Amino acid sequence: MIEELFLIEKHTYRDSCIHRLDARVKIIIAFAAIVAIVSVPYSTIIYTVGSVFFLFFMILWALSRLSPKIYFWRLAMVLPFGIFIIIFQIFFENRYYEVFHPIVSLPFNIHIYAESVEFASILLVKFLVCISFIILLSSTTRMQNLLEGAGRLGLPPEFALVLGMMVRYLFVFAYMFRKVNESLQTRCFDPFNRDVAWKYRIRMLGYTIGTMFIRAYEQGERTYMAMLCRGYGRDSHLFIRKKPLLRQDWAFLVTGMTVIVAVPVLTWVLYAS
Amino acid sequence: MHIPDGFIPITQSAVYWVIALLFIALSLRWARRELSEEKVPIVAVLAAAIFAMQAFNLPVGMGTSGHLVGGALAAIVLGSPFAAVFILTIVLIIQGVIFGDGGITTMGANIINMGVIGGFVGFYGYVGIKSIIKTPFVSAGIAAWFACFIPALAASVELWIAGTFPLVPGLIAMGTYHAAIGVIEAFITAVAVYLIWHARPDLDWSEKKTLEPGKVAAA
Numbered sequence: 482m483i484e485e486l487f488l489i490e491k492h493t494y495r496d497s498c499i500h501r502l503d504a505r506v507k508i509i510i511a512f513a514a515i516v517a518i519v520s521v522p523y524s525t526i527i528y529t530v531g532s533v534f535f536l537f538f539m540i541l542w543a544l545s546r547l548s549p550k551i552y553f554w555r556l557a558m559v560l561p562f563g564i565f566i567i568i569f570q571i572f573f574e575n576r577y578y579e580v581f582h583p584i585v586s587l588p589f590n591i592h593i594y595a596e597s598v599e600f601a602s603i604l605l606v607k608f609l610v611c612i613s614f615i616i617l618l619s620s621t622t623r624m625q626n627l628l629e630g631a632g633r634l635g636l637p638p639e640f641a642l643v644l645g646m647m648v649r650y651l652f653v654f655a656y657m658f659r660k661v662n663e664s665l666q667t668r669c670f671d672p673f674n675r676d677v678a679w680k681y682r683i684r685m686l687g688y689t690i691g692t693m694f695i696r697a698y699e700q701g702e703r704t705y706m707a708m709l710c711r712g713y714g715r716d717s718h719l720f721i722r723k724k725p726l727l728r729q730d731w732a733f734l735v736t737g738m739t740v741i742v743a744v745p746v747l748t749w750v751l752y753a754s
Numbered sequence: 755m756h757i758p759d760g761f762i763p764i765t766q767s768a769v770y771w772v773i774a775l776l777f778i779a780l781s782l783r784w785a786r787r788e789l790s791e792e793k794v795p796i797v798a799v800l801a802a803a804i805f806a807m808q809a810f811n812l813p814v815g816m817g818t819s820g821h822l823v824g825g826a827l828a829a830i831v832l833g834s835p836f837a838a839v840f841i842l843t844i845v846l847i848i849q850g851v852i853f854g855d856g857g858i859t860t861m862g863a864n865i866i867n868m869g870v871i872g873g874f875v876g877f878y879g880y881v882g883i884k885s886i887i888k889t890p891f892v893s894a895g896i897a898a899w900f901a902c903f904i905p906a907l908a909a910s911v912e913l914w915i916a917g918t919f920p921l922v923p924g925l926i927a928m929g930t931y932h933a934a935i936g937v938i939e940a941f942i943t944a945v946a947v948y949l950i951w952h953a954r955p956d957l958d959w960s961e962k963k964t965l966e967p968g969k970v971a972a973a
Contacts, residue, residue, distance in 0.1 A: 515759055515858045520764040562855060608758055612758070615854040627851065627852075649798075651805060653802070654806050694803060694949065697802070698799045
């Protein structure tokens with residue numbers, strides 16, 4: 482995940498009308514879309530709402546001028562952590578349906594139910610739409626801008642300070658990991674080599690973890706001391722300039738929010754009537 | 755262990771968020787009171803370390819994902835369960851907003867599982883076990899195992915309450931994975947705590963120290 486951080490950040494340095502939008506607007510639109518799609522009940526109404534939301538996402542992705550490959554690569558990274566629970570749904574009954582009709586019967590009294598397949602597809606639609614908006618947000622907004630945007634939206638300064646430092650230390654950590662790993666390789670140490678006594682391997686791994694931690698901490702401490710020398714103090718917080726939204730930011734915010742609110746409401750009204 | 759968006763209905767997500775916000779407010783109070791200049795780097799490094807630890811995750815067939823938690827490490831090193839809530843909230847924000855690992859509406863539930871349950875079980879488990887066996891590093895390891903295992907069970911229960919997964923298969927899958935992963939977590943926590951306190955005794959904030967009159971703090 483650490484290596485991917487470099488790649489994700491690289492995409493945010495491109496230029497497009499979506500990249501240029503204020504981070505606050507993108508955060509609000511992405512979060513609103515997620516809340517809206519999650520708020521739709523577990524019913525087939527989600528297919529219509531999900532399709533329109535996904536179309537909206539595709540328009541925004543096209544406007545961001547990012548390759549679809551980037552989207553699929555990012556999706557492939559996250560998909561395994563939700564897809565299995567969705568796939569296994571088809572074998573279980575759930576509380577959202579009263580009657581279950583088996584469509585496939587397997588040995589050991591295992592059945593695949595038509596209703597469970599439908600429920601799994603509903604979960605999949607919700608999952609895909611939510612992930613897509615997060616991918617759009619993080620692929621078009623630099624981390625520093627996200628942090629400032631979150632600060633302007635009311636993220637407590639204590640969180641903003643540690644978040645900012647954590648992101649920097651993450652790279653320090655990755656660098657220390659690489660250095661420690663290289664030094665182990667030069668000594669031909671392989672933790673999976675069974676010819677070496679397991680006690681020795683465990684001791685070496687223990688030292689490695691501890692050394693990596695202490696080195697990363699001391700590097701962080703030196704950086705922090707340098708910050709203190711430049712006048713940084715306990716009560717200093719990330720300086721966030723006041724920045725009014727531009728006309729295009731407002732236009733995007735109003736259009737986006739209209740789509741996000743109107744689509745589920747209109748679909749619900751249509752289904753109800 | 756990260757529950758993605760859409761797997762918990764919005765009303766239940768809101769309840770988890772309210773509970774999580776209560777603990778986040780308490781953790782902010784801890785940060786305002788305890789986050790001194792020498793602690794800021796270790797809080798940030800711990801957050802980065804926990805992020806790196808959680809990055810090594812595996813998909814769990816009948817659950818969400820299996821990974822190390824780090825709540826016990828944060829709580830033991832910084833001497834407060836609220837430190838774990840503070841740090842895990844930051845880690846979960848980065849994971850949810852940048853990587854899409856976990857969710858936005860489900861972040862409240864994830865903070866409760868990994869930050870609150872992980873932190874409190876890790877810290878009070880450590881305090882309780884240490885009072886019996888008197889070895890801080892072994893106590894840290896055992897507490898870390900529980901702090902990895904119990905949040906995984908909590909995630910399964912939340913998915914069951916949400917109606918998106920049955921209880922028993924979820925408990926078995928998440929419990930089995932995290933019982934095994936917990937052994938690695940226990941080892942890493944015990945080693946990290948041992949080395950930090952041996953290499954840098956000034957970083958041991960696990961117990962409140964009072965200065966004797968006339969003595970100057972070594973740090």
